[in-house]
Amino acid sequence: MTNLTSPTGSNADEWALFLEEHSVVFAAVQIATRIEALERVDQALYRACLLANEHSDKHLTIFRVTTGWQAMLKTPDLDSGLGRDQLKECPKFKSLPEALDALEKPDD
Helix, strand or coil, rough: CCCCCCCCCCCCHHHHHHHHHHHCCCCCCCCHHHHHHHHHHHHHHHHHHHHHHCCCCCCCEEEECCEEEEEEEECCCCCCHHHHHHHCCCCECCCHHHHHHCCCCCCC
């Protein structure tokens, strides 16, 4: 069995203290990363809502499917079955912000 020494070369108590201190730093980095990701989603959603308000009578549809995220500035016609074709035409993205950022003003 390998004996681990702490970063200062001392005993298990120092090792435990070292891990405890650094786990707090690691947790803080994780939290900051998640906050940045949420801010990115929030900004993309805000811009998408502005586009929807201005160009599509406030219609904004967001889908999360097995193959990725989709967003469109309309409501797909799911009643008639045309909505399936509309969804097939809509590009898929790895993340929600990417899908929202790809929205463009509709051709009037």
